[in-house]
Amino acid sequence: MRAPTTPLRPQPDSLWRAIAAPMSTGAPLARDIDVEVAIIGAGYSGLSAAYALQKRGVECTVLDANPIGWGASGRNGGVVSSKFRLSFPTIASTHGIDVAKRMHRLAHDGVRTVEAFVDEFKLERARFEHTGSLRCAHTERALASICAEADWVRTTLNDTSMSVQSRAEVEHETGSKGFVGGVLSADAGTILPLEYVRGIAAGLNARGVPIYEATPVIDMSREQDGRVLLTAPGGTVRAKQVIVATNAYSNLTEATASYHRELVPFRSAMIATAPLSPELDAQLMVNRRSYTETRRMMKWFRNVDGRMLFGGRDAFGKEGEPTGFDALQRAMVALFPQLKDVPVEFRWSGYVGMTFNALPHVGRSDDATTFCLGYNGAGVAMASLIGQHAAALALGEKPELALLAQDGLRPVPFHALRAPGVRLVAAWYQFLDAVGA
Ligand SMILES: Cc1cc2nc3c(=O)[nH]c(=O)nc-3n(C[C@H](O)[C@H](O)[C@H](O)COP(=O)(O)OP(=O)(O)OC[C@H]3O[C@@H](n4cnc5c(N)ncnc54)[C@H](O)[C@@H]3O)c2cc1C
Structure with a gap:
């Protein structure tokens, strides 16, 4: 038996870790094994793939360099959404109405998948609440655009789950005077x-x-x-098929680094305040939904156990560095001046996998390897669904993937320049947001 040499990285010091039930760490692989399908990555994608395989009676195993959920899956804002970064009207104008309908179905299937996991595995501790998500407009122009989208979705796709809220309604809901109106997505x-x-x-x-x-x-x-041989410090796995579900953390080792080149990883940061006073708690986010806004460098927020949780995607620098948190706190206070003197107790960040076409990618990189990645910051529901479709692909089935299907790997051009590129794009977006464009 070989001794594993990799120390386990701890889960980041997040609010989620502080409120989670204690969990003992699983054992590392310490022998050589043979399986039908091996899955790399124990986040939503990898575990959902394992679920779909187990359901079909296919023997599988999951390997992760870190503790379960150490990647984005254990760090995110917990916003469960039924959308892609590309709007449905945009998808329809480029690819036609039929494709837009199929994408719309996939988006809502994601939420159904979360519900199904919660029911089947009795995940009461995950506290899923189908409270809806309110998109808050920061300018009249942004409001007109999201209202037009809601109207299009209602009339063209027969989806009545989106409704418009006035400035006063959004102010009452959020407790912020920073928005001119909004659109509520009930699903x-x-x-x-x-x-x-x-x-x-x-x-x-x-x-x-x-x-x-x-x-x-x-x-x-x-x-x-023809089998794939995966080597880890403590043992090997021989598998007929492999599913790579390492997403924005694919560069942890050279073995999966080629999947990292599919993505532009964006560092995303979160802060959580100390518990709010009962008065503030009753005033802010009264319907306990998730809230996002229309700025290009989007912020999102929600109430968790009487704390304000506030996130944003403009944290530059490397993970673990303090950059970005002060700016995030300033952005929070700009929207919620009531929080000026409320201390921030938790700060953490993680990487979001962005793609060039703003959509997740699912496909096969060769006849024995399937990958799924690039949820563009909206992967709680989508990765829960797409991991299962990746498993189906690995078994030779043809799941409905619409625009998410990708034939082979297509590395992002000039990937080595991604860090300065991200900073440049983000600075431009911040400028456009600042001038209200
Ligand atoms: C701060 C933040 C906030 C977010 N907020 C939201 C939100 O509110 N709503 C939403 O829908 N989405 C959100 N997202 C996105 C969402 O979290 C991700 O899309 C989703 O978790 C992706 O899951 P995954 O399983 O594909 O990847 P991950 O959860 O990142 O899992 C990848 C795993 O692969 C492992 N790994 C990598 N390389 C190797 C290797 N060579 N060998 C073994 N293991 C390896 C890693 O250790 C990791 O555990 C957020 C992301 C971040 C970072």
Whole structure:
């Protein structure tokens, strides 16, 4: 038996970790095994793939370099949404109405998938609430644009789940005077992300699916019989098929780094205040929905156990660095001056996988390897669904993927320049937001 050499990185010091039930760490892989399908990555994508395989009676195993949910799945804002970064009218104008309908179905299937996991694995601790998501407009022009979209979705796709809110309604709902109106999407909600990912893992474990933590895949090669050989410090896995579900963390080892080149990783940061006074708590986010805004450098917020949770995507620098948190706090106070003297108790960040076409990518990189990644910051529901479709692809099925299907890997051009590129684009977006364009 080989001794694993990789120390387990702790879960980031987030509000989610502070309120989660204690969980013992799983064992690393410490022997050589053979399976039908091996999955790399124990976030929503990888675990959902394992779920779909287990349901079909296909033997599988999940390997993660870190603890379950260590990546974006245990760090995100817990906003469960039924949309893509591209709007449905934009999709229709480029690809036609039929494609827009199929994409719309996939988006809502994502929310149904979260509900199904919560029901099947009895994930009460994940506290999924189907309270809807309110998109708050920062200018009249932005409001007109999201109202037109809601109207289009209602008349063209027969979807009545979106409704317009006036300035006064948004102010009452959020407690902020910073918005001119908004659009409520009823088919959305909130969840505790770390409890959700851990709950799925526990449910899979109970059904006999092994999940090895502290098990980085450091090499991936093909055997003469066509099988894939995955090498980790403590052992190897021989598999007929592999699913790579490493997303924005794919560069943790060279073995999965080629999947990282599909993405432009954007650092996304979150802060959580100390518990609010009962008066403030009753005033802010009264319907306990998730809230997003229309600025290009979007902020989002929600109430968790009487704390304001506030997130944004303009945290530059590397993960673990303090950059970005002060700016996020200033942005929060600009929208909610009531929070000026409320201390921030938790700060953490993670990487979001952005893609060039603003859509997730699912496909096969060769005849034995399937990948799914690039949820563009909206992966709680989508990764829960797409991981299952990746499993179906790996088994040779043809799941409905509409525009998400991708034939082989297509690395982002000039990937090595991504960090300065991201800063440049973000600075331009911040300028446009500042001038209200
Ligand atoms: C701060 C933040 C806020 C967000 N907010 C929201 C939100 O509110 N709503 C929403 O819908 N989405 C949100 N997202 C996006 C969402 O969290 C992701 O889309 C989703 O979690 C992706 O899941 P995943 O399983 O694909 O990847 P991840 O959860 O990142 O999992 C990848 C896993 O792969 C492992 N790994 C990588 N390389 C290797 C290797 N070589 N060997 C073994 N293991 C490896 C990593 O350790 C990691 O655990 C947010 C993301 C961030 C970072």
